Amino acid sequence: MDASVPPSAPEPVVDIRGLSSVFTTPEKRFVVHENLDLAVWPGEVLSIVGGSGTGKTVLLRQMLGLEQPARGKISVLGQPVSEIGKAGAASRIGMLFQHGALFSAFSVLENIAFPLRELKTLPAALVREAAMVKLQMVGLKPEDADKMPSDLSGGMIKRAALARALVMDPPLLLLDEPTAGLDPESSDGFVTLLRSLHRDLALTVVMVTHDLDTLFELSTRIAVLADRRVIVTGPPKEVIAFQHPFIHDFFLGERGQRAMELLREYPFAV
Numbered sequence: 001m002d003a004s005v006p007p008s009a010p011e012p013v014v015d016i017r018g019l020s021s022v023f024t025t026p027e028k029r030f031v032v033h034e035n036l037d038l039a040v041w042p043g044e045v046l047s048i049v050g051g052s053g054t055g056k057t058v059l060l061r062q063m064l065g066l067e068q069p070a071r072g073k074i075s076v077l078g079q080p081v082s083e084i085g086k087a088g089a090a091s092r093i094g095m096l097f098q099h100g101a102l103f104s105a106f107s108v109l110e111n112i113a114f115p116l117r118e119l120k121t122l123p124a125a126l127v128r129e130a131a132m133v134k135l136q137m138v139g140l141k142p143e144d145a146d147k148m149p150s151d152l153s154g155g156m157i158k159r160a161a162l163a164r165a166l167v168m169d170p171p172l173l174l175l176d177e178p179t180a181g182l183d184p185e186s187s188d189g190f191v192t193l194l195r196s197l198h199r200d201l202a203l204t205v206v207m208v209t210h211d212l213d214t215l216f217e218l219s220t221r222i223a224v225l226a227d228r229r230v231i232v233t234g235p236p237k238e239v240i241a242f243q244h245p246f247i248h249d250f251f252l253g254e255r256g257q258r259a260m261e262l263l264r265e266y267p268f269a270v
């Protein structure tokens with residue numbers, strides 16, 4: 001029982017029940033998830049951790065409707081993902097992909113505006129204005145608008161991709177390894193930005209990360225994927241205390257000292 005879930009909990013933002021995911025190649029049939037359950041509650045930053053290949057990215061893609069599970073149900077904001085459709089998903093769910101490259105032939109502003117332009121219902125001036133608001137919201141400058149992706153640093157690319165994910169004001173944001181590939185300073189800046197956007201926009205966030213600093217600085221709850229399902233969910237301190245070989249290795253092995261320092265540093269996450 002996860003004590004961090006309120007007893008009179010509201011509707012979950014994401015509700016996953018009995019999920020099974022299977023990939024078949026000519027050589028083998030590979031079961032990634034089996035009877036997996038997970039609920040994400042409004043306003044939380046839920047981080048999913050798990051070993052390599054445990055299906056964290058697949059789970060995010062299934063929440064977006066980009067992949068269909070073999071069995072089980074996934075609802076987002078009360079509606080089955082299979083019924084939401086591409087346009088519906090874009091307005092409800094923002095996704096920052098791990099290798100979320102920008103379109104190299106488009107300027108920063110054109111990249112940010114892309115989901116709005118795709119709607120083909122809004123006047124160009126309004127689209128530009130909305131994209132400029134998001135560009136500045138992620139800490140880019142107006143003069144960055146006409147730059148091309150090849151002119152940007154890694155941190156600026158992440159910020160532009162985040163602005164694009166948020167351009168339709170989705171209530172739910174999915175982040176796949178948001179700080180991967182960033183130097184420590186850019187990573188700290190990006191985490192600070194994510195924390196303030198989570199608060200200011202009242203977002204619900206689901207994040208996959210291997211980075212302990214990112215994990216402890218942002219997560220209100222952690223879900224651990226192992227043995228093809230979610231073996232435990234809860235605030236960081238509770239999850240660390242759960243007996244499982246993956247948790248021991250991930251938090252209490254070589255990285256354990258750092259994990260304990262971070263727990264002291266970010267007591268709000270406990």
Ligand SMILES: Nc1ncnc2c1ncn2[C@@H]1O[C@H](COP(=O)(O)OP(=O)(O)OP(=O)(O)O)[C@@H](O)[C@H]1O
Nearest residue numbers: 023024025032050051052053054055056057058059
């Ligand atoms: N389209 C696909 N076809 C076949 N196998 C796939 C497909 N997509 C994912 N897989 C397999 O499913 C497993 C889970 O992949 P996924 O990328 O979700 O893992 P992950 O937990 O995010 O791993 P990592 O931490 O290494 O990024 C992997 O073994 C992967 O090879």
